[in-house]
Amino acid sequence: MNIFDKLMKLDRRWIFLLLAIVCVWSYLVPFDIPIMTEPESEAIYSFIDSLPPGDIVFIAIDYDPNNLAELHPMTYAIVEHCWRKKLKVIFSALSQNGPGMADQAIRDISDSLLVDKVYNGVEFKGREIVRGVDYCFLGYKPYYALIILGMGQDFRLPFPNDYYGTPLDSLPMMRNVINYDQVSCVIDLSGGNITDAWISYGQGRFNFPLALGLTGVMTSQYYPYLGSGQVFGIMGGLLGAAQYEEMADNPGRAKEGMRIQFFAHLVIIFFIVIGNIGFFMTRRQKKKEVS
Amino acid sequence: MDFYTFLWTTFGVFVTLATFSFLYKDNPFYKFAEHLVVGVSAGYFIIILWHNSLVPNLFQKLADGDWYYFWLNSSQLWYLIPAILGVLMWTRFSKDYAWVSRWPMALYIGISTGIAIPLEMANRVNKQLYAMMADIDWSNFFGTNGFDLLDVNSGLSQVIIFIGASAALIYFFFSKEHTGLFGKVATFGLWTLMISFGASFGFTVMARISLFINRIQDVGVWGEAAWDSTNPNYGAGFQIVFWLMIAFVVGYIINELRLFARSKSKAS
Numbered sequence: 001m002n003i004f005d006k007l008m009k010l011d012r013r014w015i016f017l018l019l020a021i022v023c024v025w026s027y028l029v030p031f032d033i034p035i036m037t038e039p040e041s042e043a044i045y046s047f048i049d050s051l052p053p054g055d056i057v058f059i060a061i062d063y064d065p066n067n068l069a070e071l072h073p074m075t076y077a078i079v080e081h082c083w084r085k086k087l088k089v090i091f092s093a094l095s096q097n098g099p100g101m102a103d104q105a106i107r108d109i110s111d112s113l114l115v116d117k118v119y120n121g122v123e124f125k126g127r128e129i130v131r132g133v134d135y136c137f138l139g140y141k142p143y144y145a146l147i148i149l150g151m152g153q154d155f156r157l158p159f160p161n162d163y164y165g166t167p168l169d170s171l172p173m174m175r176n177v178i179n180y181d182q183v184s185c186v187i188d189l190s191g192g193n194i195t196d197a198w199i200s201y202g203q204g205r206f207n208f209p210l211a212l213g214l215t216g217v218m219t220s221q222y223y224p225y226l227g228s229g230q231v232f233g234i235m236g237g238l239l240g241a242a243q244y245e246e247m248a249d250n251p252g253r254a255k256e257g258m259r260i261q262f263f264a265h266l267v268i269i270f271f272i273v274i275g276n277i278g279f280f281m282t283r284r285q286k287k288k289e290v291s
Numbered sequence: 292m293d294f295y296t297f298l299w300t301t302f303g304v305f306v307t308l309a310t311f312s313f314l315y316k317d318n319p320f321y322k323f324a325e326h327l328v329v330g331v332s333a334g335y336f337i338i339i340l341w342h343n344s345l346v347p348n349l350f351q352k353l354a355d356g357d358w359y360y361f362w363l364n365s366s367q368l369w370y371l372i373p374a375i376l377g378v379l380m381w382t383r384f385s386k387d388y389a390w391v392s393r394w395p396m397a398l399y400i401g402i403s404t405g406i407a408i409p410l411e412m413a414n415r416v417n418k419q420l421y422a423m424m425a426d427i428d429w430s431n432f433f434g435t436n437g438f439d440l441l442d443v444n445s446g447l448s449q450v451i452i453f454i455g456a457s458a459a460l461i462y463f464f465f466s467k468e469h470t471g472l473f474g475k476v477a478t479f480g481l482w483t484l485m486i487s488f489g490a491s492f493g494f495t496v497m498a499r500i501s502l503f504i505n506r507i508q509d510v511g512v513w514g515e516a517a518w519d520s521t522n523p524n525y526g527a528g529f530q531i532v533f534w535l536m537i538a539f540v541v542g543y544i545i546n547e548l549r550l551f552a553r554s555k556s557k558a559s
Contacts, residue, residue: 016314027507069505070498096336140343161347204414216498220490227443228422237494238501257504264500
């Protein structure tokens with residue numbers, strides 16, 4: 001058995017082991033890699049950055065904990081950006097295992113707003129984020145398509161109360177907020193089909209500006225909606241989150257993750273190349289043997 | 292972080308390692324983690340459905356009625372109709388009355404279809420067709436700053452999208468044999484599809500690695516917490532739990548190596 005045959009029969013567990021070693025090593029050794037931003041994520045950042053204080057952004061946290069790795073950094077970066085800019089946020093969580101996770105994220109981000117911070121050279125004073133004043137968390141309801149349509153009529157139809165059981169009318173920030181007309185934009189952070197519903201039943205029906213934060217697996221499927229103008233921005237996977245963190249000057253888990261991602265990709269590319277070399281050389285050898 | 296939070300975090304690390312142990316081979320720890328996820332998800336969903344949906348959208352609406360009148364004296368009586376339709380779904384568990392569940396199902400599918408068809412057609416077919424056949428932007432043919440092949444709004448991108456999408460559609464046209472010029476266009480369509488699948492593959496690799504990175508980051512946070520003497524709640528219990536966990540993992544690896552060596556010696 002020559003080296004090419006051995007390559008073709010390499011136990012996949014060796015690849016897993018090497019990948020794990022490289023990832024752990026690059027996690028333990030701290031250094032930065034440059035993050036290049038792209039127009040599709042810049043559009044989202046610029047849109048939010050240009051909104052005046054008091055405007056309302058609707059953030060749909062439509063993912064389960066299994067997509068947390070890619071989408072949580074987006075949630076953290078965007079929500080912190082909104083609150084530092086004194087924007088108000090309406091949250092929903094239309095994925096069935098997401099509400100508890102979303103609630104925890106909202107509390108974490110609220111805590112991080114308590115301290116003073118400097119982003120892109122501008123100092124932002126720490127402040128307390130108050131439920132019902134700075135944000136409203138609507139929670140979960142089944143049948144997301146009908147919920148998205150219902151919210152277009154009145155948020156109170158599908159959500160008479162917020163996630164914590166408080167009637168929407170008793171929340172100060174929701175008093176004059178009826179439906180999407182009072183919302184500057186909707187940002188859907190999604191790990192599944194709910195994005196389709198936001199495009200068809202939300203943006204398509206009510207014509208509000210829609211941006212998407214997607215898992216890597218989904219991203220390439222949704223680029224056509226960017227070209228058609230149905231969405232104004234897309235953040236794809238951990239890279240999208242890292243780009244937002246870079247623009248907001250708020251490095252978090254995504255930027256740290258991209259360092260590990262870089263080396264993991266090198267390992268995968270290396271194995272793809274040697275796998276292909278092994279495949280073509282073995283095929284050539286077999287052809288020679290036949291002839 | 293207090294000690295009990297650290298205990299839960301340790302359990303999270305255990306479940307993480309148990310899940311990744313499947314990459315080596317199937318084992319009881321992986322099975323435990325798998326069943327735990329399924330069980331917790333199902334339980335969580337039921338509770339969320341009750342508190343977030345049934346209570347505010349049904350029971351609170353009927354709250355001014357009395358249960359012993361079956362809420363027929365409620366001012367919002369009509370909420371009983373979807374409630375009854377929902378209950379009828381449960382007749383699927385009876386062989387004799389399963390047909391009754393078709394009524395609420397028919398209503399649900401009818402409404403969903405009526406809503407879905409025009410909106411899906413308008414937004415996912417028509418708007419995509421308009422975008423594919425948009426006027427070529429000659430003023431920005433080669434992209435921003437004179438030459439940018441990645442600019443999706445450039446005239447060149449519009450031409451590529453139109454030709455690529457048309458060719459990909461032709462590839463799926465099977466009423467004519469794929470020969471001659473038609474065959475060449477279909478082959479170009481196939482290449483367009485392959486490039487699109489390649490982009491999806493690249494993003495998928497990034498997604499899968501991201502999941503692993505997140506787990507490494509969480510295990511890292513757990514490891515740091517075990518040694519964080521600045522934590523006001525820090526105590527010897529943190530390190531005892533940490534080392535018990537490490538001993539468990541090392542023990543499992545040694546046991547697997549022992550079994551592996553035994554199977555090798557038997558084989559030889």
